[in-house]
Amino acid sequence: MTATQTRVYNFSAGPAVLPETVLEQIRDEMLCLPGVGSSILEISHRGSAFMRILADARDRLRRLFSVPESHEILFLQGGSILQNAMIPANLVTDPGQAVDCIVTGSWSKKNSEDVKYYGKLNVAWNGKECNFNRLPADSELKLSSGAAYVHYTSNETIHGIQFHGIPEVGNTPLVCDMSSDMLCRPVDVSRYGLIYACAQKNCGIAGLTIVIIRRDLMERRSGQLPTYLDYSKHAAEESMANTPPTFAIYVSGLVFQWLANEVGGLEAMRKINERKAAILYEAIDNSGGFYRGHANPSNRSIMNVVFRTPSEESDKAFLDAASRAGMTQLKGHRSLGGIRASIYNAMPVAGVEALAQFMTDFARKN
Ligand SMILES: *Cc1c(COP(=O)(O)O)cnc(C)c1O
Numbered sequence: 001m002t003a004t005q006t007r008v009y010n011f012s013a014g015p016a017v018l019p020e021t022v023l024e025q026i027r028d029e030m031l032c033l034p035g036v037g038s039s040i041l042e043i044s045h046r047g048s049a050f051m052r053i054l055a056d057a058r059d060r061l062r063r064l065f066s067v068p069e070s071h072e073i074l075f076l077q078g079g080s081i082l083q084n085a086m087i088p089a090n091l092v093t094d095p096g097q098a099v100d101c102i103v104t105g106s107w108s109k110k111n112s113e114d115v116k117y118y119g120k121l122n123v124a125w126n127g128k129e130c131n132f133n134r135l136p137a138d139s140e141l142k143l144s145s146g147a148a149y150v151h152y153t154s155n156e157t158i159h160g161i162q163f164h165g166i167p168e169v170g171n172t173p174l175v176c177d178m179s180s181d182m183l184c185r186p187v188d189v190s191r192y193g194l195i196y197a198c199a200q201k202n203c204g205i206a207g208l209t210i211v212i213i214r215r216d217l218m219e220r221r222s223g224q225l226p227t228y229l230d231y232s233k234h235a236a237e238e239s240m241a242n243t244p245p246t247f248a249i250y251v252s253g254l255v256f257q258w259l260a261n262e263v264g265g266l267e268a269m270r271k272i273n274e275r276k277a278a279i280l281y282e283a284i285d286n287s288g289g290f291y292r293g294h295a296n297p298s299n300r301s302i303m304n305v306v307f308r309t310p311s312e313e314s315d316k317a318f319l320d321a322a323s324r325a326g327m328t329q330l331k332g333h334r335s336l337g338g339i340r341a342s343i344y345n346a347m348p349v350a351g352v353e354a355l356a357q358f359m360t361d362f363a364r365k366n
Pocket residue numbers: 014078079080081082107153155156157177178179180198201
């Protein structure tokens with residue numbers, strides 16, 4: 001194999017690394033799905049082969065993530081960004097009703113921006129002044145009474161901060177953007193009104209958005225919205241209201257299977273993720289100040305590790321040298337600069353160890 005044919009350690013924030021065994025299975029089945037005689041890319045979504053793939057993916061996710069029967073699982077399109085509109089469209093019943101948004105970084109800020117088309121935005125907390133380097137305690141939240149829902153983002157992909165508990169919001173339905181950390185650990189799904197995640201960070205590839213919604217919330221505006229925007233229509237059609245993203249659903253089904261069978265479930269995945277994150281944060285903390293982490297230590301993300309070197313020049317030198325050493329896509333988001341190592345479920349421990357070693361060597365040489 002030439003250098004460009006060798007797989008590197010890919011720290012992309014998304015679309016992101018997939019488990020190698022999943023890629024191998026996709027390759028092996030690409031020309032011919034077993035028993036079907038065609039590729040997954042070429043078959044009808046109404047045929048029995050795909051219907052089984054869809055049902056399997058949904059069942060596997062329900063078991064893996066312990067989704068209670070009170071909640072529906074929907075496979076949608078439009079990315080997380082469409083959910084910014086779909087959620088208020090379905091959950092706000094009156095344009096004067098408040099929606100409480102906890103703004104902890106670029107994503108939760110963006111998530112709050114479409115609320116105004118359907119209801120009244122109340123920013124329950126805003127981390128802008130501290131440059132989104134920490135998360136609020138429950139006591140800091142300014143929640144409104146009678147809000148349609150409270151929205152937060154469990155992991156801020158750009159700023160590298162992550163909630164390690166669930167905000168306490170009383171009886172108001174809690175809505176969470178888990179785009180960059182769903183399935184990184186077990187979650188008590190019953191505490192949520194709605195959870196959503198685009199698949200291309202931790203659950204599969206671009207094109208699929210997973211929505212887990214408490215069934216009673218789907219009824220709030222059922223039948224009063226355009227077809228695609230109405231959760232209850234997707235639920236009634238079992239995610240087949242129109243052609244679903246067939247290939248993306250197939251890939252996510254394989255990722256769920258990998259998590260259950262090879263990793264051993266979400267508690268096992270959590271342990272591995274915590275170990276991987278600890279390796280990188282130790283490299284930062286033991287660098288004598290050479291590396292500076294962005295996140296307040298108690299809010300550090302186990303998915304996106306964000307830090308900088310002493311200067312923009314050394315950030316650039318770091319990125320160039322890392323890339324030559326087979327570690328790619330480490331550039332921080334353009335809004336923040338610096339370095340970001342995204343270490344989703346599929347990033348092997350060996351990749352993180354290689355990066356930590358590289359960090360130690362780079363700091364010593366510079
Ligand atoms: C990537 C990301 C999104 C954006 O998802 P799209 O599929 O591009 O719409 C939203 N929220 C978070 C937390 C993300 O990490």
